Amino acid sequence: MAQETVFTPDVKFVRELQKAGADTLKKCYQCATCSVVCPLAPDDKPFPRKEMLMAQWGLKDELLKSSDIWLCHNCNDCSKYCPRGARPGDVLAILRKTVIQENAFPRFMGKLVGDPNNIWQALLIPIVLFLVILGVTGHLHIPEGQVVFSKFFPVEIIDGVFVPLSALAVGMFAVSISRFWKNMTEASGMTPKAEFMPSLIETLKEIMTHSKFRKCDENKDRSVSHALVFYGFIGLAITTxxxxxxxxxxxxxxxxxxxxxxxxxxxxxxxxxxxxxxxxKLFANASALMLLVGGVLVITNHLKERSVETTTSSFDWLFAGIVLMVGVSGFLAQVMRVTNFPAALAYGTYFIHLVLVFYIIVYLPYSKLAHFVYRTAAITYTKMLKRDVEM
Ligand code: SF4
Ligand code: SF4
Structure with missing residues (x-):
């Protein structure tokens, strides 16, 4: 006799998803148009129809351990063709955000950074920390003379803050990702057919070339904005x-x-x-410019997406806004320095820039940026299972 499988719907989880932005998920009537039009869904058990059903039933465990939700690149072809306006692309985006929150270590950081309502608390942490450090080291004043940022916030102090906190963030991220990997591999119950390293190399090649983004019909522009932000960040990491x-x-x-x-x-x-x-200097400025232009394009694309039966979660808006402000504040601070702007404004802009850089680097394991590592892990695993769509 076939074994019975009992699913327990988690109504609270359904409400949480709806509150986070997946408010359309109940509209789905399982026609499967989305899975047919999705250019990235594998033939065997394609997404996102099955995820829509699981979300309606509140199957939290199954969804949060799924690797499939990370194969989606949020092009929203599916949302455009969905006859019910259920916006499956957006529902998957909310699920990915939830996975980052649920795997976050420590958990409260996932809630702090993952919920845009907490943005002021999240920004207050670096503001207070920097003010205390400047006060304790005797730098809590506007230096006289030519604007030189290291007179206000010495490089040794910046490094003394960012190096240990970045190392801590890497450690926290490693714990989060190992949790995710363990959950994902245990839940699939499948035996890998390929080795980890070749699968990872293939995944990284795909990510570097953005080949999957280019498969989307709707929102093709996303590959350009995403690549600019992606390479802008890599350039700034090399610059650092x-x-x-x-x-x-x-x-x-x-x-x-x-x-x-x-x-x-x-x-x-x-x-x-x-x-x-x-x-x-050229390398640093080119990287910052890519980030800035990419940030502007991300925001204009989000605005355009409103016309194709889709919406952008406040989580995505927040990330796009922070990326843009990091680029703008960095440029402004530099311009103010070389043009010897009024010192209070120049140092104030630099302070804001450092607060935003803190947000990007120290909160990386919990922010939208974390999806790069989660996605890399999930695509690598699906390649090991030979389940991924060939490019
Ligand atoms: S999300 Fe839309 S397209 Fe997909 S199965 Fe549901 S109703 Fe059909
Ligand atoms: S958003 Fe694009 S990649 Fe994601 S499920 Fe829909 S069609 Fe597929």
């Missing part, structure tokens, strides 16, 4: 590492003019010192 190298290995703070120390580093060649400095 490079700046640390300049400071702690070369003991060189890239002064305005080439000085004796610069000449000593570059074997007496002023041309080499200038070239190095210019390449560094």
């Amino acid at each position: 590492g490079w700046a640390v190298f300049n400071l702690y290995v070369l003991h060189w703070e890239l002064p305005y003019a080439v000085d004796e120390h610069s000449l000593a580093i570059f074997g007496g060649s002023a041309a080499l010192a200038w070239a190095y400095k210019i390449v560094f």
Whole structure:
């Protein structure tokens, strides 16, 4: 006799999803149009129809352990063709946000960063922390003379805050991802048919080239905005590492003019010192520009999406807004420094920039940015199962 499977609907979970933005999920009447039109759904047990059914029933465990919801790239082709306006693409986006919150370590950080209503509390943490540190180190005042940010917030103090907190964030993220991996692999109950490393390399290739984004019909522009934000972040991460190298290995703070120390580093060649400095600045500015342009495009795409039976969750709006503000505040601070703007405004803008950078880096395991790692893990696993759509 076939074994009976008992599902217990979790009504509270359904309400939570609806409150988070998946308010249309009850409209679905299981026609499966979405699974047919989705360019990324595998032939075997395609998404998102089955996830819509599971969401209606509140099958929390099954949904939060699913790898399929991460194969979706939120192109919203499905939402465009859904005859009931159930917006399956948006429902999957809310489910992914919920997975990040549920796996967060510690859990309260998932709630703090994952719920846009908590944005002021989340920003207050770095604001208070920075003010206390500036006060304790005797820097809580506007320095006189030419605007030089390190006079206000010395680099050693910035590093003293960001390096240990970034390391802590990496540790927390590792715990969250290992929880997710364990849940996902245990829930699938399938035996992998491929090795982990080749699957991971294939996944990373796909992500770097954004090949899956380009398969979408609706919202093709997302591949451009997403790539700009993606490479902008990678560029800024390299810039940060490079700046640390300049400071702690070369003991060189890239002064305005080439000085004796610069000449000593570059074997007496002023041309080499200038070239190095210019390449560094160009790389940093190009990365920031990509982030800025990508952020603007993300927001304009979100506005455009409103016309195709879809909506953007406040979680996504918040992330897009923070990305944009990081780029804008960074640019403004730099312009204010070189044009010697009124000191209070320049230092104030720099302070805001650091608060936003804190949000991006230290809250990474709980923010929209975390989806990059969750998605990489899930796609890698589906490739190990040979379940992924071939590109
Ligand atoms: S979400 Fe829409 S397209 Fe998909 S099964 Fe439900 S009603 Fe049909
Ligand atoms: S949003 Fe795009 S990728 Fe996601 S399920 Fe819908 S059609 Fe597929």
